[in-house]
Amino acid sequence: MPAAAERSTKGRPTETRADALEALAELVRDDLEAxxxxxxxxxxxxxxxxxxxxxxxxxAGGKRLRPLLTLAAARMCGYRGDRHVKLAACVEFIHTATLLHDDVVDESALRRGLASANAVFGNKASVLVGDFLFSRSFELMVEDGSLPVLAILSRASATIAEGEVLQLVTQNDTATTEARYLEVIRGKTAALFAAATRIGAVIAGRDAEDEAALEAYGMNLGLAFQLVDDVLDYDADQAKLGKTVGDDFREGKVTLPVLLAFAAGDESEQAFWRRTIEDQEHGPNDLSTAQRLLQRHGALAETRRRAEAFGAEAKRALARFADGPERRALADVVDFAITRGR
Known part of the structure; x- marks a missing residue:
C-alpha cells in the first residue's frame, strides 16, 4: 500500500494530502491502465x-478521479472480476462529455490549463463529440448487461443535465437560496460521484445498505469537491487551477461564496453584486473588489468549512466497510478534495 494513502490524514502536510489521488491510482494501477x-x-x-x-x-491531463472511485469502490467491496474496468470507462465518458458541453455553454477558453476543445475546434464540433462520448458510455452500459447498473448511470446522466439546466436558470440571480444552490451542485457534480461509487457495490453483489453507504460517500465527496471549486474560482493560482480565475464571476454564476457575501453585505455591497452578477456590468477592478468582499465577510472560509462538513459525512459513510487499503485510500481522497488550493 502506498505510504501516502496508509498514514492518518490528521496533521498531514498539504503536499502529502495532495498525493492521496496518486496513491489511489497506484493502488488500482492495473485496473486503471486497462x-x-x-x-x-x-x-x-x-x-x-x-x-x-x-x-x-x-x-489535457484529467486525474481520472471518477473512474478511480469506481475501481476502488468495487475492490473495497470484494469484487475480483473485470466489469468495473468497463464501467469506470463509462463513467469517464459521461464526465468528459459533460465537460465538452459545459465549456461550450460557459464559453470557456481554458480546460486544465490548455485551450478548451471548443476554443480549438469550435462549439459545434465540441457539442457533437460530447454526444458521441455519451453514446459510447451507453454502449458500455449495455455491454455490461446489468439493468441496475444501467438504471443508476442513465439516471445520473439525466440528473447531470437537470443540474446544468437548473444552474442556467439560477445564473445571474442573487435571490437564489442556498438550498437551491445545493440542488444545483448535487445534480451537476455530485450525482456522478455518487453513481460512480455505488456501482462498485452493485457489481460486487453487496446489499442495499452498502449501496446506499457508497452512494452517500460519493454524493458528499462530490458536494465537497464542488464547494472547493467555487472557492478556487476566486482564490487560486491560475496556473494550478487550470482555468481562468474569476470565470464564475464573469459568467454571473451564483455560487455559495457569493450568496454568503451577498447576505452579509450592506446595501452598497449588495448593489455591487447585483450589478456584476445580475446585470453583468463589469469594470476592470470588479474581480478584485469581489475577492475583497468575499474575504471581508469570511465567505471563502465558510464555504471551505461547509466542504469539510460534507467531507466528514463522506468519511462516516465508509465506516460500515472493513478496514483495508481501499477504504483508507478513499478516505484520503476526501482530504485531497477539501484541501486543494491550500
Whole structure:
C-alpha cells in the first residue's frame, strides 16, 4: 500500500494530502491502465475529427478521479472480476462529455490549463463529440448487461443535465437560496460521484445498505469537491487551477461564496453584486473588489468549512466497510478534495 494513502490524514502536510489521488491510482494501477486502454480504444471513429477532438480533452491531463472511485469502490467491496474496468470507462465518458458541453455553454477558453476543445475546434464540433462520448458510455452500459447498473448511470446522466439546466436558470440571480444552490451542485457534480461509487457495490453483489453507504460517500465527496471549486474560482493560482480565475464571476454564476457575501453585505455591497452578477456590468477592478468582499465577510472560509462538513459525512459513510487499503485510500481522497488550493 502506498505510504501516502496508509498514514492518518490528521496533521498531514498539504503536499502529502495532495498525493492521496496518486496513491489511489497506484493502488488500482492495473485496473486503471486497462481502463485507459479501453477509453482510447472506444474514442476511435472513422470520422477523423472525433478521435482528434476527444484526444485533445483527454490529453489535457484529467486525474481520472471518477473512474478511480469506481475501481476502488468495487475492490473495497470484494469484487475480483473485470466489469468495473468497463464501467469506470463509462463513467469517464459521461464526465468528459459533460465537460465538452459545459465549456461550450460557459464559453470557456481554458480546460486544465490548455485551450478548451471548443476554443480549438469550435462549439459545434465540441457539442457533437460530447454526444458521441455519451453514446459510447451507453454502449458500455449495455455491454455490461446489468439493468441496475444501467438504471443508476442513465439516471445520473439525466440528473447531470437537470443540474446544468437548473444552474442556467439560477445564473445571474442573487435571490437564489442556498438550498437551491445545493440542488444545483448535487445534480451537476455530485450525482456522478455518487453513481460512480455505488456501482462498485452493485457489481460486487453487496446489499442495499452498502449501496446506499457508497452512494452517500460519493454524493458528499462530490458536494465537497464542488464547494472547493467555487472557492478556487476566486482564490487560486491560475496556473494550478487550470482555468481562468474569476470565470464564475464573469459568467454571473451564483455560487455559495457569493450568496454568503451577498447576505452579509450592506446595501452598497449588495448593489455591487447585483450589478456584476445580475446585470453583468463589469469594470476592470470588479474581480478584485469581489475577492475583497468575499474575504471581508469570511465567505471563502465558510464555504471551505461547509466542504469539510460534507467531507466528514463522506468519511462516516465508509465506516460500515472493513478496514483495508481501499477504504483508507478513499478516505484520503476526501482530504485531497477539501484541501486543494491550500
Amino acid at each position: 481502463c485507459n486502454r479501453l477509453i482510447v480504444a472506444r474514442m476511435q471513429s472513422p470520422v477523423e475529427l472525433i478521435p482528434r477532438l476527444a484526444a485533445h480533452i483527454v490529453a
